[in-house]
Amino acid sequence: MDERRLQTGLYAAAAVLIAAVGIAVVARPGGSAPWAYGLVVIGAAFFGLSAVPRVREHEAYNALGAAFAAAVCTVAYVGSGVLFVGILAVFSAVGTLVELYNWRAGTTYLRL
Structure with missing residues (x-):
């Protein structure tokens, strides 16, 4: 596997993982700090964009x-x-x- 495809996969996996953790935090009882949701959105957006080779280049x-x-x-x-x-x-x-x-x-x- 070449490095470009590996990076794309890793960034995509990171975006999905951050989004999944964010969904789990929202769905859990008890609520979280509102600013933590912002961190999830920013992280998922950055890693999602980074999964696109054209953006990284x-x-x-x-x-x-x-x-x-x-x-x-x-x-x-x-x-x-x-x-x-x-x-x-x-x-x-x-x-x-x-x-x-x-x-x-x-x-x-x-x-x-």
């Missing part, structure tokens, strides 16, 4: 990944109020700006 995909991290950290911070998660949200937002610059300028600055 786009030059802006690294910026999309950084924006995903920023969105997850921001939603988690707003919902939980944990300072460490807020700091991660700020760093992720800066990383998103760096990746947007890299995409527009064709560079790889500060990429790990």
